Amino acid sequence: xxxxxxxxxxxxxxxxxxxxxxxxxxxxxxxxxxxxxxxxxxxxxxxxxxxxxxxxxxxxxxxxxxxxxxxxxxxxxxxxxxxxxxxxxxxxxxxxxxxxxxxxxxxxxxxxxxxxxxxxxxxxxxxxxxxxxx
Numbered sequence: 001x002x003x004x005x006x007x008x009x010x011x012x013x014x015x016x017x018x019x020x021x022x023x024x025x026x027x028x029x030x031x032x033x034x035x036x037x038x039x040x041x042x043x044x045x046x047x048x049x050x051x052x053x054x055x056x057x058x059x060x061x062x063x064x065x066x067x068x069x070x071x072x073x074x075x076x077x078x079x080x081x082x083x084x085x086x087x088x089x090x091x092x093x094x095x096x097x098x099x100x101x102x103x104x105x106x107x108x109x110x111x112x113x114x115x116x117x118x119x120x121x122x123x124x125x126x127x128x129x130x131x132x133x134x
């Protein structure tokens with residue numbers, strides 16, 4: 001199965017289950033003057049209507065496994081408007097078109113930049129999924 005078929009299949013399965021999954025490109029912020037672009041999956045399941053998931057590819061983790069962060073959907077929504085979060089996940093707008101999500105773990109801190117438009121589109125889809133379930 002080629003990559004395009006795999007993505008189409010994943011989207012079809014997600015749609016059947018009522019889940020939402022968007023694949024976006026994000027940028028790792030570091031001391032390096034060049035940003036490193038990475039593929040990221042944004043996921044939402046109607047069974048957990050208050051949570052969203054951001055999944056990083058296995059190539060980024062020392063264990064070679066996907067790294068999934070689960071946090072409140074409301075935190076993501078609020079972070080697109082103003083700095084928010086005090087725990088493991090912190091989010092803030094960065095100019096008019098970017099948002100920064102900072103992930104804290106015992107291993108360190110990862111700072112990832114997203115296009116706000118992609119995050120808003122994802123949130124609209126999650127809101128629609130919740131409305132359909134009601």
